[in-house]
Amino acid sequence: MDYKAVIIGGSAGSFQVVTKIISALPKKYPLPVFLCLHRLKHIRSGFVEALSIKSQMSIEEPTDKQPIKSGKIYLAPANYHMYVELGNKFALSTEDPVNHSRPSIDLSFESVAYNYNRKAIGIILSGANRDGALGLKAIKSAGGVAIVQDPKECQVPTMTTASINATKVDYIFKTEEIINFLLNLR
């Protein structure tokens, strides 16, 4: 396997897409999958449960300095920035929101780019702001794979369009194609 991690960022209109993607992944998927999704501020719990119903992989919100394992889905906790750190573990932070967002997709993606370099896969989905564009650019610059959901398919295309404008992405995929890509990695 040439890859070490998948990170998916999404905001408005991404919940269905995320659900579709993670429900297609097998229980023993060979990589860790990080989800960095904007959520409504008052919805702090229940999100993991909602995603878990559809997923064969186990899903959790990591605690700080928790080791990262393959075959697991990790959801950035509400109101924390989620980084991966050297030594293959998480680091959380409650620093100010970036672009009004905490978790910030840019910050999570940048840390994944820094840690995994060309072995990272970054995917940006539907969303109504520009968060994630710089993060995806960081992944691409570090030699990783940059994927965006086809803006034509997105409920809200602002985020994917911003990403496409910010960097030369590798693929513009419909949801089904994202799933096929993730299932056929070597």
Add this chain to the structure above:
Amino acid sequence: MVTDDDVLKFISTIKNVSTYNFTNYSEKSFKRRAEKLLVDYKTDVNGLIRKVSNDKEFLEQIIRDITVNTTELFRDPEIWITLKYRILPKFKKNKSIFIWHSGCSSGQEIYSMLILLHQLDLFDKAKVFASDINTQMLENAKRGQYKYRFNLGYLDNFDKVIKENPYNYDEYKEVPYSDYFDIDKAKDIITMKKFLRDKPVYRKHDLVNDGNIFYSKFDIILCRNVIIYFNNKLQNSVIELFSNNLYRNGSLVLGAHESILGPVSNNFERTKGLYKKKPF
């Protein structure tokens, strides 16, 4: 863009010219704080290092800038509900209860505790200590004034913890906010009542260097979303400090997404979102 070498140079400069030591801070967030400094002070790494070396006051300002000060009244209501129903009632028959808020930031969670203690008739027998590395934050905590409109969530949290009973939805206790704080909508300010503000003992404290400065052991230590900024090594030594200064069966309240890793975790039992020191 700040490189890893820049960060190391910055850390070692601070270490050389002061007692502050950020060597074992969590690398990602520290680097981001450093980047923010460069933007805020419109300088580069060398400029920053020069200024830190030559200007003691600037150094102290930098220390204040580096710390993260996110907190709220009754942050994560679930843990306060646990304290209210499962932990604090046990002290009703005790003569005293010793509490330390370590890394108290601007103090909202100190006031949360004080309100809860008052509700449970434990206020007078409580000894409450609070510390932070950031002296500006200690001043803010003492002042007990917070923005109103920006913090409307405080009132929701207050209702959840103080007025409602999650174990019995029929029960609802009407507690006026004005028992504990005044809201001035015109000035956009919430001000904590004087009897709350006067209660805690405040001290500057650096978890890297300082031991227990309060000459007391504690029944409850709260240290919420502080050790996320530390690496494993420093986390361990801080938790050991807490462990050594908790009474048996004492409670350690960390942030909702913090946990105790490493050997010192054997001293604790995790239960209902907090850590209890084992009774041996």
